[in-house]
Amino acid sequence: MTIATKGAVKSLDVSDLERNRVPIILSNTYHLLVRPGLEAMRRRGGLHKFMGWDGPMLTDSGGYQVFSLGKMRKITEQSVTFRSHIDGAIVELSPEQSIEMQQAIGSDIMMQMDVVLAPDVPRIIARDAMEQSIRWAKRCKDYLNLNREQSMTKDQKLFGIVQGGIHEDLRAMSVKGLTDLELDGYAIGGLSVGENPEDNLRVAAYTADLMPSDKVRYFMGGGKPEEIVAYVKMGIDMFDCVIPTRHARHGSLFVWGGEVTPELLNEPDFYKKIIIQNAEFEDSDEPVDPNCDCTLCTNHSKAYIHHLFDMKEPLAERLATEHNVRFYMKLMETIREGVENDVI
């Protein structure tokens, strides 16, 4: 999933997404609740219509913002209270309100409201958050079942989010509690939030193995290309990450290590990252990546995109973002091909 937090993939238009074969986007409940707000979203007829996107869309519940905006919120059993990062206004988000907003957005897949924590919190805290997340999942499902008619999109799906930090037994309890609720799909949450790489892979593999294989498994927030390949091998189906788009805006571009085939993905250095502002690129007439078919690589040189970043031209971000999005989409296409042909 390419991330469109506030109803746009930063610097890209919907036609750019379609041209680069983006299959599904992710948007965010909290940010859209702050602006333009619930009623405005209803008046616009939902986010698909508002932004002109006909494809699938998933919305995060706002749970991650409970974590990332931590200094400005208070969590209770009932809800989370934020101070808006825009104007300081009080914004309350409960599991029910999250679903109500996600219904107004009309996403195809809604995420339950959860409690995300840093990886280094005491085990008892991680356990409480995990258990609260299960209770909140139930409230999300109950609210949805009672209010189906208010959705902007028919048959919205609801996914649960497995929590439990880096503790395997807590992860197992979380999976049990959520699967008892018979949700439409399940996600691994609370990873890629600062834990060390070994814990990340260990917990992801352990958790993925416990999750029902007949439903979608989604790893939230990850990851780097090699991590995604590893997660797929664990049985995970869906991903979202800000890396391709944010890195692009900051001048980090992904470059394939060679002709893109499923076999290539088994090589340790199947790609590299270059920082295009670096002086070594100022004189290169070569494309960023000869194995890429994006607008940047088809039409322009490294020297040109280097220059655009140097001049802080807005086009730099747009071309770079399209390139990294194309890289990630090609990564997923190639992984899929590799899985179907038993290469990965």
Next chain:
RNA sequence: GGGUCGGUACUCAAGCGGUCAACGAGGGCAGACUGUAAAUCUGCUGGCAUCAGCCUACGUGGGUUCAAAUCCCUCCCGGCCCA
């Protein structure tokens, strides 16, 4: 010709006896970003270095002082004012 203000590192610009190799900004160099408060953030930016230090530096050349980018004198260059 007289008066006056000023000349600081790539640029702009602080400092006005010791804590100054010299604030800050820009520029340059490099790095980070994982369910996006992010066109953001961090480090370095005189030379040498065995990373402890050493050397050369605040227009020029002298001087005062234990000590000068800072005080005094000479000269050079620039702005402004008066002739």
